[in-house]
Amino acid sequence: MAPPQDPIANVQTSSEGEERAISSVLIIIAMQAEALPLVSKFNLSEVEDSVFPKGVPWIRYHGAYKDLEINIVIPGKDTVFGIDSVGTVTAALVTYASVEAVKPDIILNVGTAGGFKDKGACIGDVFLATDVAFHDRRIPIPVFDQYGVRARPTFSTPTLVKELGLKVGKLSTGDSLDMSSQDEELIRANDTAVKDMEGAAIAYVTELLSVPAIFVKAITDVVDGDKPTAEEFLENLSTVSLALDQAVTRVVDFINGKRLSDL
Numbered sequence: 001m002a003p004p005q006d007p008i009a010n011v012q013t014s015s016e017g018e019e020r021a022i023s024s025v026l027i028i029i030a031m032q033a034e035a036l037p038l039v040s041k042f043n044l045s046e047v048e049d050s051v052f053p054k055g056v057p058w059i060r061y062h063g064a065y066k067d068l069e070i071n072i073v074i075p076g077k078d079t080v081f082g083i084d085s086v087g088t089v090t091a092a093l094v095t096y097a098s099v100e101a102v103k104p105d106i107i108l109n110v111g112t113a114g115g116f117k118d119k120g121a122c123i124g125d126v127f128l129a130t131d132v133a134f135h136d137r138r139i140p141i142p143v144f145d146q147y148g149v150r151a152r153p154t155f156s157t158p159t160l161v162k163e164l165g166l167k168v169g170k171l172s173t174g175d176s177l178d179m180s181s182q183d184e185e186l187i188r189a190n191d192t193a194v195k196d197m198e199g200a201a202i203a204y205v206t207e208l209l210s211v212p213a214i215f216v217k218a219i220t221d222v223v224d225g226d227k228p229t230a231e232e233f234l235e236n237l238s239t240v241s242l243a244l245d246q247a248v249t250r251v252v253d254f255i256n257g258k259r260l261s262d263l
């Protein structure tokens with residue numbers, strides 16, 4: 001049995017078979033700058049443990065916050081280039097390994113993103129994604145084309161959306177910060193409000209492993225605006241991370257004491 005201070009096994013229902021309150025939340029974040037304020041907010045500690053393969057840069061922070069066990073996992077620094085390991089490949093890997101290790105009741109994928117002003121996005125807005133899709137997996141063969149885009153609705157949280165008053169919209173994921181004209185075509189076809197580099201990959205893994213996932217994305221740059229994306233992203237990263245952290249704290253406070261069906 002897992003030690004009480006770091007339980008990695010849990011059950012979905014009470015012994016009477018009733019749905020129980022959410023007790024374990026796993027938060028996956030691509031960038032350290034986005035994660036560290038939440039690590040201190042929730043008073044988590046870095047865990048040097050063997051739940052991940054030896055030598056990987058992935059970092060797990062763990063602790064108790066209110067009635068919840070919280071794990072924040074980040075993919076850490078790329079072993080060759082020394083910068084945050086953003087993108088779909090690492091996101092899928094750390095999500096898979098973390099779910100297997102931690103067995104969470106729910107996952108939050110939290111991060112910064114680009115927003116489309118023609119869908120109502122402004123710098124500093126925080127969105128909950130209603131749907132996810134990929135925009136850079138083009139396979140023009142019947143059914144493979146849909147597999148590539150993999151447009152899927154996310155776990156529905158109507159009460160959370162209503163109570164917290166966050167914006168909602170569709171999220172589209174690709175491995176580039178910029179947007180090619182081919183990416184744009186798919187993004188527009190999917191009615192996208194928010195563009196990131198991890199969400200749909202995490203959704204794929206969480207769907208595979210049957211764990212509900214919520215996507216909380218704060219807007220650092222306006223994709224259909226005038227400023228170059230990379231410049232605007234770097235300019236706004238630290239201030240928007242604060243807005244993101246406040247929103248995530250509200251989401252976690254809301255989840256505390258609730259069952260999945262209350263969300």
Ligand code: ADE
Nearest residue numbers: 112113114177195196197
């Ligand atoms: N993260 C922040 N801004 C982004 C953008 N424009 N595209 C993808 N990921 C992002």
